[in-house]
Amino acid sequence: MSEEFEGLVAVVTGGASGIGRAVAEELAARGARVAVLDLKDTEFVCDVTDDASVRAAVAAVAERYGRIDVLVNNAGIGAQGTVADNDDAEWLRVFDLNVVGIARVTRAALPHLRTSPHAAIVNTCSIAATAGLPQRALYSASKGAVLALTRAMAADHLREGIRVNCVNPGTVDTPWVGRLLDAAPDPEAERAALCARQPHGRLVTAQEVxxxxxxxxxxxxxxxxGVELAVDGGMSGLRLRPVSS
Structure with missing residues (x-):
């Protein structure tokens, strides 16, 4: 397995924690040289909402390693509430990071990806893009945009030798979800509810993603x-009967 990505360089945005950190560790274990882009706790500091920051970080990676073969657009933030619960500024902030951030990083990386013999882009999407979840209007809208963007990017760049896909996690046991649970009136009950809505009955692990x-x-x-790969315990496609008492 360690030879699978041998000689390839992977860039992972939002790679300092959660899903991104697990992705960076997994790609490194499979032989890739991995550059983590994040706001802190990394060599390549990058704010995906700032084009100059993105271009500087991508250029620094290319200068350090001489190439970029894999781009994992993982940086993103969550949002709670119905369509009425977030103001315009928050809608713009979430879309700027979750959607336009992908465009900025990809735009900067494309010249390097075009020269790779094994170029691939993977966007972190969500089950929220394909299933209606309560209290997730803004987040779902942003991830629906990520899914559509993934397909459009795949169509645009496949003949350039760049494959584009996305992964759709269910509810993942990450620090962000942990903070949501800590803020809930009854954290244990909230965790049980999050686990129960996935057919396999538990949270998804970052390593599975x-x-x-x-x-x-x-x-x-x-x-x-051009595909979306669900990692959601069956949430997107399965309709299990209730467990008999």
Whole structure:
């Protein structure tokens, strides 16, 4: 397995914690040289909402490693509430990071990806893009845009030798979800509810998402393009009967 990405350079945005950190560790374990882009706790400091910051970080990676083969657009933020619960500024902030951030980083990385023999982009999307979840209007809208953007990017760049796909996690046991649970009136009940809405009955692990990202990014997945890979315990497609008492 350590030879799967041998000689390839991967960039992971939002890679200092949560899903991004798991992805960075997984790609490194499979032989990639990994550059983590994040706001802090990393060599390549990058704010995906600032074009100059993005271009400087991507240029620094290319200068350090001489190439970029894999881009994992993972940086993102969550949002709670109905369509009425967030003001215009918050809608713009979330879309700027979750959607336009992908465009900024990809735009900067494209010249390097075009020269790679195994170029791949993987966007972190969400089950929220394909299932109506309560109290997630803004977040769902942003991730729906990520899904549409993924398909459009795949169509635009496949003939340039760049595969584009996305991964759709369910509720993942990350620091962000942990903060939501801590803020709930009854954290244990909220955790049980989040676990129960996934058919396999638990939260998804960051490592499970990382395995899916690694598959989509791998040179071995050369015929996989323009797809969304659900890692959600069956939430998107299964309708299990209630457990009999």
């Amino acid at each position: 990382a395995h899916a990202v690694a598959y989509l990014a791998s040179p071995r997945a050369g015929s996989t393009a």
